[in-house]
Amino acid sequence: MQKGKMFIISGPSGVGKSTVLHELFKNREDLYFSISATTREPREGEEDGVHYHFISVQRFQELIDAEALLEYAEYVGNFYGTPKKYVDRAMNDGKDVILDIEVQGALQVKTKRPDTVRIFIAPPSWEELERRLTSRGTDSPEKVQKRLLRAKSELQTADVYDYFVINDSVENAVRELSAIMLAEHCKPADRMKILSE
Amino acid sequence: MQKGKMFIISGPSGVGKSTVLHELFKNREDLYFSISATTREPREGEEDGVHYHFISVQRFQELIDAEALLEYAEYVGNFYGTPKKYVDRAMNDGKDVILDIEVQGALQVKTKRPDTVRIFIAPPSWEELERRLTSRGTDSPEKVQKRLLRAKSELQTADVYDYFVINDSVENAVRELSAIMLAEHCKPADRMKILSE
Numbered sequence: 001m002q003k004g005k006m007f008i009i010s011g012p013s014g015v016g017k018s019t020v021l022h023e024l025f026k027n028r029e030d031l032y033f034s035i036s037a038t039t040r041e042p043r044e045g046e047e048d049g050v051h052y053h054f055i056s057v058q059r060f061q062e063l064i065d066a067e068a069l070l071e072y073a074e075y076v077g078n079f080y081g082t083p084k085k086y087v088d089r090a091m092n093d094g095k096d097v098i099l100d101i102e103v104q105g106a107l108q109v110k111t112k113r114p115d116t117v118r119i120f121i122a123p124p125s126w127e128e129l130e131r132r133l134t135s136r137g138t139d140s141p142e143k144v145q146k147r148l149l150r151a152k153s154e155l156q157t158a159d160v161y162d163y164f165v166i167n168d169s170v171e172n173a174v175r176e177l178s179a180i181m182l183a184e185h186c187k188p189a190d191r192m193k194i195l196s197e
Numbered sequence: 198m199q200k201g202k203m204f205i206i207s208g209p210s211g212v213g214k215s216t217v218l219h220e221l222f223k224n225r226e227d228l229y230f231s232i233s234a235t236t237r238e239p240r241e242g243e244e245d246g247v248h249y250h251f252i253s254v255q256r257f258q259e260l261i262d263a264e265a266l267l268e269y270a271e272y273v274g275n276f277y278g279t280p281k282k283y284v285d286r287a288m289n290d291g292k293d294v295i296l297d298i299e300v301q302g303a304l305q306v307k308t309k310r311p312d313t314v315r316i317f318i319a320p321p322s323w324e325e326l327e328r329r330l331t332s333r334g335t336d337s338p339e340k341v342q343k344r345l346l347r348a349k350s351e352l353q354t355a356d357v358y359d360y361f362v363i364n365d366s367v368e369n370a371v372r373e374l375s376a377i378m379l380a381e382h383c384k385p386a387d388r389m390k391i392l393s394e
Contacts, residue, residue: 122388163380164388176383183360183380186373191319191361 002193004032004091005184006113008099008106009177010161011121012151014133020121020165020173021100032090034099037063040078053083071101071108082109096181103157110160117184119177120161124168126152199390201229201288202381203310205296205303206374207358208318209348211330217318217362217370218297229287231296234260237275250280268298268305279306293378300354307357314381316374317358321365323349 011017025031037053039060048054055063060079063069072081082105087097099109106118123129129151133144163180167173184190208214222228234250236257245251252260257276260266269278279302284294296306303315320326326348330341360377364370381387 119383159385161385163383164385165383166388176379179376179379180383182373182376186316186360186362186377188356188358188361191363 001094002185002190004030004093004095004097005181005190006087006091006097006099006109006116007181007184008101008109008116008118009121010100010102010106010118010154011167012123012129012154013147014129014136015121015123015151016132016167016170016173017100017121019170020167020177021098023170023174024098024177030095032086032093032095032097034082034087034090034097036080036101037069037083038078038080040080070099070112071105073102073104103154103160106160115189117163117180118161119163119165119180120155121165121167121173122155123151124166198291199382199387201227201290201292201294202378202387203284203288203294203296203306203313204378204381205298205306205313205315206318207297207299207303207315207351208364209320209326209351210344211326211333212318212320212348213329213364213367213370214297214318216367217364217374218295220367220371221295221374227292229283229290229292229294231279231284231287231294233277233298234266234280235275235277237277267296267309268302270299270301300351300357303357312386314360314377315358316360316362316377317352318362318364318370319352320348321363 009017009021021033025033035049035051035053037055037060039055039057042048042052042054046052057079060081063081063083064072068084069081070084070087072079082099082101090097099105101109109116110118123132126148130144130148133139133147139147165173165176165180206214206218218230222230232246232248232250234252234257236252236254239245239249239251243249254276257278260278260280261269265281266278267281267284269276279296279298287294296302298306306313307315320329323345327341327345330336330344336344362370362373362377
């Protein structure tokens with residue numbers, strides 16, 4: 001069986017990444033969505049092993065010491081990381097793995113696993129991103145501007161990414177994501193193994 | 198408008214490349230199939246500008262001198278080459294261009310146009326390629342063995358190629374080809390132009 005590949009999917013707040021990923025995962029038994037470990041408390045409705053692996057700070061430290069995390073970062077006083085264990089198991093089962101992580105995490109993973117494919121989901125335009133952030137109604141105008149600035153600065157580090165998917169429509173974005181994942185399985189490294197048999 | 202990209206599609210005799218390309222081109226107004234120039238005489242039913250651009254040896258030499266060919270080669274006493282003119286026009290019109298050429302031509306094009314994407318259509322196995330060559334009934338067993346040897350030697354130069362499409366079924370091969378072409382349009386070089394506007 002062919003081993004699965006690892007795909008990092010990043011994108012600025014408001015770009016519609018969760019909707020795109022939700023659509024991508026429909027009827028795709030061959031995909032595995034990586035669940036992060038975190039030291040923060042579960043929120044209402046969040047389940048251990050479904051939304052996150054909820055662990056203690058001590059346990060998180062143990063995972064770091066054992067080099068059992070592909071990447072980790074602190075965010076507002078809590079730690080978040082990607083456990084290697086589940087990712088490797090899925091890949092060995094022939095499943096492609098999706099990591100929903102940000103630019104810093106993408107850099108860490110790329111160092112450890114150079115064959116990881118990194119995809120950035122971008123808005124069709126900055127005006128459209130501003131419109132989407134505003135229409136959510138959850139952020140103040142100032143917060144919206146801060147998110148926009150952050151998104152633009154993220155794009156400055158965009159040479160970390162191998163592909164850019166523009167989320168002009170969910171359907172198009174999913175079509176492009178699926179195409180990228182299939183195309184990556186046609187790369188010589190994968191295929192020569194089959195052909196030299 | 199986004200400029201089209203150039204794709205080289207190669208594959209050994211008997212792999213089913215023409216069938217795959219025929220299917221790929223169905224309902225695809227956004228694709229352009231490059232027509233070669235040749236110094237050989239038209240065969241019965243062949244039309245100038247459809248199957249080939251039929252030109253004189255003198256004219257072919259003029260095209261070489263004017264650097265108007267992307268690649269050219271001699272085959273059994275006749276010359277075959279890819280005129281730049283039509284390819285560039287199609288790409289400027291935003292169309293993706295398919296060049297159906299062999300390994301040597303692929304090397305020449307890559308030197309002149311490093312951003313060309315090269316795809317090799319491979320058989321699912323050597324046994325299957327032998328079966329397909331034999332079942333065509335056009336070649337003697339010796340000729341079939343020669344074609345097989347040539348196919349295997351072509352695969353030795355396969356690091357010239359960016360992707361391998363395995364033609365286990367026409368449907369799968371077309372799906373992979375289409376995915377590769379779409380994925381290539383998601384590369385940073387193309388997308389950053391849009392996003393920096």
